[in-house]
Amino acid sequence: MVAALSCAAAVAQDKKTLAIVVKGLDNPFFEQINLGCQKWMSENADSDYQCLYTGPASSADEAGEVQIVDDLLTSGVAAIAISPSNAPSMANRVRAIAPSVPVMTIDADFLEQDRDLRATYLGTDNYLMGVKMAEEAAKLKPEGGTVCLQLGNVAADNINARAQGFRDTASGEKGIDRLTGQNGWTEIDGCPVFTNDQADLANQQMSDVFTANPDLDAFILIGGWAQFAPQAYTQVTDQVMDKLKSGELIIIAGDTLPPQTEAFREGRSHAQVGQRPFEMGYRAPDVMIQLINGEAVEDPLYTGLDVCNQEDPGFCKDN
Template sequence: MRRLMTAAALAALLMPGAALAQDYTFALVPKAMNNPFFDLARDGCNKAQEELPDVTCEYIGPGEHTEMEQIQIVQDLISKGVDGIAVAPSNAPAMAKALKAAADAGIPVMTWDSDLLEEDKALRSTYVGTKNYDIGVNLAELTMERHPDGGTICLQTGGAAAANHNERLLGIRETLSGETLGTPPGDPLSGQGGWTEISGCPLITDDDGNKAVQGMTDILSANPDLTAFVSTGAFTQWFDNAYRQAVEPYKDRMDSGEMSIIVADTLPMQMEQLSDGLSNGQVGQRPFEMGYRAMFIMKDLAEGKDVEDPIFTGLDVCTNANAGDCLAQ
């Protein structure tokens, strides 16, 4: 963290051949700390800390997905004077307002997992993570492979103001429809490309696993002939037992190809569900790499180096057929 130079440190710096060591504290701010996806980013951040002796990873965020709490945490980090902030914004426009204070304080900022809106991207130096539109494209392509003639679909998403999920929704809708639909998240489909979004969808989960699985349960029960249920995040599958209980009644339809459940992310419990035929496709991100690379990027920024923007970490596309070997090593 920023500190006033002590007399001893100044004397050491003035000694011939001496250099003043700089220690850095970089904050990695997730959307929520009760989220297994972000746990992997934390692990990557800690791994980078082990490899960078002058860097401390401060992993801090809301206990649960709470937009205002995340903003308050970022404001506190700015007041505290950390050396850099890597944040996954829950509410992109609101976070942009908070980050203006970081710019005024000279604190470098980057985003990861979720970016700011286009008009606010000058407030951060780079984004590291998934090309979120491509998640939507791949979710849609998996759906179309199983249902080439289209059908009815329910989309499930995270926070209504989360830029990453809105980009994924647009990728799904444009790929299924074969049309350009404008700005994220695009309008619900009403027959384009053979696909119609049912009433009550998209389901907004606010990254709440209980809310997500309950929403899916209600939709499947009320729409027994639904063709596809597609989720832009892992929330529905976090609680393994609850998810399995919700989906088991539809496994025969999934096995026969009448219905599909396609979900973003490839966390361990999700891959087990896929292997057991309780989902039909997973499009995985690489959160460990996001957290790991964020610390190296923040150090470059703190030292005044140029960094690439954006930095994409790639995707893994998994099906029932390739579940055993689809993940990048």
């Protein structure tokens, strides 16, 4: 089995398992979900349930995540919360298994046509997250400009929803596949770029784009991948610090983990639009228990956003 289980999951075997399966254990964003899971465990030591946090070792291992879900559902869990890296592939496997236990999604959802497979989604309103990013970009570049979007996995529903929110808001139109001059915004050739959730690749892509496009106006990290490797991100942004300071080039990034808020305070991004992964991990076990008990649960369950910008550092000021 390709899973790498959290140490926090080593609990009494007689407890029923509430499984949280993330895209990859190498992503610090998901470690915040794990911390939420651990917090729930510490507060519910007398519960009949245990919170199991797991996923493939690498976020690039889409097939590995599908196999982990297959193994868990086959071996028997009380309920499962999945953050699908490849939404269609994961949905196909869940549909084939047809589990009798509750299935929900967390952080990332199934595609719309597959949402009958899960009881609810717990996480970010990802379309709104993209909207917020576009609003921050418009404040800094009211006339628009050339832009490169950096995305994650091609089939990640949450990332694609953010990109759609950004494009729709930047263009002022719905259903835009690519910005081609609407409201002054144009996506450059070679973009979007796809990181496959890899921080090293994300930073190399940024460096290559900056080198090949010295007149670029905006770089949008739809997810925070490059900033998850702070030393590499510092080196990349050192290439363009004069432009960042003058506002000639702007960087808007997703998420507000500690390395990212530090980058923001250093002027290496102009705005951060943050999710609340700890809350996702903390709330997921209770939602799964509600589903097990047959209780009505809202769909979706949004966890909110934190926006930091130059006018109002807010959450990023002290975190």
